[in-house]
Amino acid sequence: MKNILFFIYVIFTLIFSPLLNFGQAPTLGTAANFVLFTTTGAVGSTGISNITGNVGSGAGAITGFGALNGLIYNADAVTTQATTDLQVAYNQLNNVIPTFFPGPVLGDGQVLTAGVYSLPAAASLDAVLTLDAGGDTNAVFIFQIGGAFSTNASSQIQLINGAQAANVYWKVEGAVPMAAGTIMRGTIIANNAAISLGAGGVLEGRALSTTGAVSIYGSLAYILPGGGTILPIGLISFTGFCENQNILLNWRSATETNNNYYTVERSAEQKTWLVIGTVQGAGNSMVAHSYTYTDRLPIESNSFYRLKQTDFDGNTNYGNIIQVKNCGEDDSHNVTLYPNPSASGKFELLYSGDKSQFSSIEIFNALGEKVYGSSNLQTAFDLSDKSSGVYFVQVHSSSKTINLKVLVKE
Numbered sequence: 001m002k003n004i005l006f007f008i009y010v011i012f013t014l015i016f017s018p019l020l021n022f023g024q025a026p027t028l029g030t031a032a033n034f035v036l037f038t039t040t041g042a043v044g045s046t047g048i049s050n051i052t053g054n055v056g057s058g059a060g061a062i063t064g065f066g067a068l069n070g071l072i073y074n075a076d077a078v079t080t081q082a083t084t085d086l087q088v089a090y091n092q093l094n095n096v097i098p099t100f101f102p103g104p105v106l107g108d109g110q111v112l113t114a115g116v117y118s119l120p121a122a123a124s125l126d127a128v129l130t131l132d133a134g135g136d137t138n139a140v141f142i143f144q145i146g147g148a149f150s151t152n153a154s155s156q157i158q159l160i161n162g163a164q165a166a167n168v169y170w171k172v173e174g175a176v177p178m179a180a181g182t183i184m185r186g187t188i189i190a191n192n193a194a195i196s197l198g199a200g201g202v203l204e205g206r207a208l209s210t211t212g213a214v215s216i217y218g219s220l221a222y223i224l225p226g227g228g229t230i231l232p233i234g235l236i237s238f239t240g241f242c243e244n245q246n247i248l249l250n251w252r253s254a255t256e257t258n259n260n261y262y263t264v265e266r267s268a269e270q271k272t273w274l275v276i277g278t279v280q281g282a283g284n285s286m287v288a289h290s291y292t293y294t295d296r297l298p299i300e301s302n303s304f305y306r307l308k309q310t311d312f313d314g315n316t317n318y319g320n321i322i323q324v325k326n327c328g329e330d331d332s333h334n335v336t337l338y339p340n341p342s343a344s345g346k347f348e349l350l351y352s353g354d355k356s357q358f359s360s361i362e363i364f365n366a367l368g369e370k371v372y373g374s375s376n377l378q379t380a381f382d383l384s385d386k387s388s389g390v391y392f393v394q395v396h397s398s399s400k401t402i403n404l405k406v407l408v409k410e
Contacts, residue, residue: 024092024096024140025140025167025169026088026089026090026092026093026169027085027088027089027092028085028086028089028187029081029082029084029085029086029088029089030078030081030082030085031082031085031086031089031206031208032206033053033054033082034053034054034055034056034082034206034208035051035052035053035054035055035070035203035205035206035207035221035222036051036053036055036056036206036207036208036214036216036221037054037055037056037057037079037082037086037206037207037208037209037214038056038057038058038060038208038209038210038211038212038213038214039057039058039059039079039082039083039086039087039209039210039211040057040058040059040060040211040212041057041059041060041194041209041211041212041213041214042057042060042061042062042063042213042214042215043055043056043057043060043061043062043063043213043214043215044061044062044063044064044213044214044215044216045063045064045065045215045216045217046064046215046216046217046218047199047217047218049064049216049217049218049219049220049221050069050219050220050221050222051065051068051069051070051216051220051221051222052069052070052221052222053069053070053206053221053222054070054071054072054073055068055070055071055072055073056072056073056074056078056079056082057073057074057075057079058075058079058080058082058083059075060074060213062074069222069255071309071317071318071319072319073318074321076270076318076321078318086189086208086210087210089189090171090189090191090210093142093144093169093171093189094144094171096116096142096144097116098116098117098118098144099115099116099117100112100115100116100117100118101117101118101119102117102119103119104119104121104122104123104124105123105124105125105126106119106123106124106125106126106129106143107125107126107127107128107129107155108126108127108128109127109128109130110128110129110130111130111131111132112129112130112131112132112141113131113132113133113134113139114131114133114134114136114139114140114141115141115142116142116144117141117142117143117144118144118146119143119144119145119146120146121146121147122145122146122147122148122149122150122174123145123147123148123149124149124150124151124152125149125150125151125152125155125157125182126151126152126155127152127155127156128155128156128158129155129156129157129158130157130158130159130160131157131158131159131160131163131168131185132160132161132163133159133160133161133162133163133164133167134161134162135161135162136162137162137163137164138167139162139163139164139167140167140168140169141163141167141168141169141186142169142171143169143170143171144171145170145171145172145173145174146173147172147173147174148172148174148175148176148177148193149170149172149174149175149176150175150176150177150178150179151177151178151179151182151184152179152182153179153180153181153182153198154179154180154181154182155179155181155182155183156182156183156184157183157184157185157186159185165185165186165204165205166205167186168185168186168187168205169186169187169189170186170187170188170189171189171191172188172189172190172191172193173191173192173193174190174191174193175190175193175194175195175212176188176190176193176194176195176196176207177194177196177198178195178196178197178198178201178203179198179201180198180199180200180201181198181199181200181201182197182198182201182202183201183202183204184197184201184202184203184204184205185203185204185205186204186205187205187206187208188203188205188206188207188208189208189209189210190207190208190209190210190212191209191210191211192209192210192211192212193209193211193212194209194212194213194214194215195207195208195209195212195213195214195215196213196214196215196216196217197215197216197217197219197221198217198219199217199218199219200218200219201216201217201219201220202219202220202221203216203219203220203221203222204222207221237250237251237252238250238251238305238307238319238322239251239322240303240305240322240324241324242298242324242326242327245298245327245394245400245401245402245403246294246295246296246298246327246401247294247295247298247303247305247324247327248292248293248294248295249264249292249293249294249295249305250290250291250292251290251291251307251319252288252289252290252291253282253285253288253289253291255285255287256281256282256283256284256285256289257284257311258283258284258311258312258313259281259282259283259284259285259309259311259312260280260281260283260310260311260312261278261279261280261281261309261310262278262279262280262281262291262307262308262309262310263275263277263278263307263308263309263310264276264277264278264279264293264295264305264307265305265306265307265308266295266298266299266303266304266305267303267304267305267306268299268302268303268304269304270304270321273306276293276295276297276368277293277295277368279291279293281309283312295368296362296364296368296392296394297364297366297368297392297403298324298327298403301325301326302323302324302325302326303323303324303325303327304321304322304323305321305322305323305324306318306319306321306322307319335349335350335351335395335402335404336349336350336404337349337350337393337404337405337406338350340405340406340407341406341407341408341409342383342406342407342408342409343409344384345382345383345384345385345386345408346380346381346382346383346384347380347381347383347406348379348380348381349361349378349379349380349381349393349395350379351379357397358377358395358396358397359375359376359377359396359397360373360374360375360376360377360396361373361374361377361378361393361394361395361396362374362393362394362396363381363383363391363392363393363394364391364392364394365386365387365389365390365391365392366389366390366391366392371383371386371391381393383406383408386408387408388408388409389407389408390405390406390407390408391405391406391407391408392404392405393405393406
């Protein structure tokens with residue numbers, strides 16, 4: 001009687017508890033937007049790699065991504081949230097109940113159906129491993145590997161009968177070195193270990209590490225629709241340099257999809273960000289576009305800048321942060337403002353030296369809006385009709401610009 005009851009229990013479990021058989025896709029959260037990510041460690045690209053998706057590190061250098069169809073995040077609010085979300089996903093994959101127990105070598109013509117596969121120690125991939133969804137495009141494949149997971153050269157994962165890379169997960173308790181020519185599919189989560197993809201390899205999915213370096217060598221890595229987010233812009237570069245005490249910001253995109261506009265933000269300490277301007281995007285484009293924005297009121301000692309991209313649906317993405325130093329106020333020409341602060345809104349420019357070198361004057365409010373401009377030199381100004389606050393006075397010469405501040409008080 002007990003054997004009959006046990007048999008009924010097993011049949012009931014197999015029929016009415018499909019999560020135990022076929023697994024359930026973990027919740028990646030914001031980590032789904034990254035094609036390469038580590039919570040702690042360096043992320044690098046060597047050689048000519050073609051990468052689509054975000055690249056990020058919670059604490060570590062990011063190098064070599066000259067051509068990236070995505071954005072770079074480094075030790076900011078985005079990587080903090082991705083770190084939390086990645087840990088949640090790892091815990092879910094670690095706790096799911098396995099249904100199959102293959103040997104330590106996957107591939108060699110092997111065909112596997114949907115389910116949760118447990119490999120308690122180190123494992124490897126050789127030749128071809130085929131994942132067969134049996135016509136179910138939602139079929140989930142989960143591999144729990146208790147040690148390192150390596151691939152032999154030119155080994156590959158094949159997907160048939162509706163299998164999707166977005167539904168394949170590799171939870172690895174060790175390093176993941178993938179040899180040259182490997183074609184890997186699915187999301188790899190390495191726990192406290194490094195991930196690398198050799199030359200000529202392809203990753204259709206993600207390489208995510210809880211702690212460890214993530215490296216790619218002359219390879220192709222991308223996230224497909226349904227398996228993450230294809231970002232609306234492919235940002236090639238974002239730079240800034242000082243010119244006549246203004247900071248010229250330049251960025252270049254390789255492609256743009258549904259891109260409405262860019263917002264330029266500035267900060268002194270990377271905590272509080274001020275919007276200083278917007279630049280219209282190209283909408284939909286498959287050719288490169290160059291953009292520029294001039295910050296006429298930089299922070300004297302140290303200015304940080306970042307780009308926020310907004311699409312036509314209102315979705316936003318932040319790019320990496322750049323820094324420009326020592327591009328602010330210059331008193332070397334002994335040009336001063338008096339009185340300062342000014343209670344009346346009236347003040348004068350006092351010169352010590354050759355006045356003929358100065359050609360024009362502009363005054364901006366705290367938002368960067370020009371409130372006054374003169375094409376010739378003058379010494380007296382009246383801002384009594386303006387609101388109280390800080391104003392920035394730019395004195396231009398043929399060789400440089402001097403930035404000064406005046407406080408207008410009520």
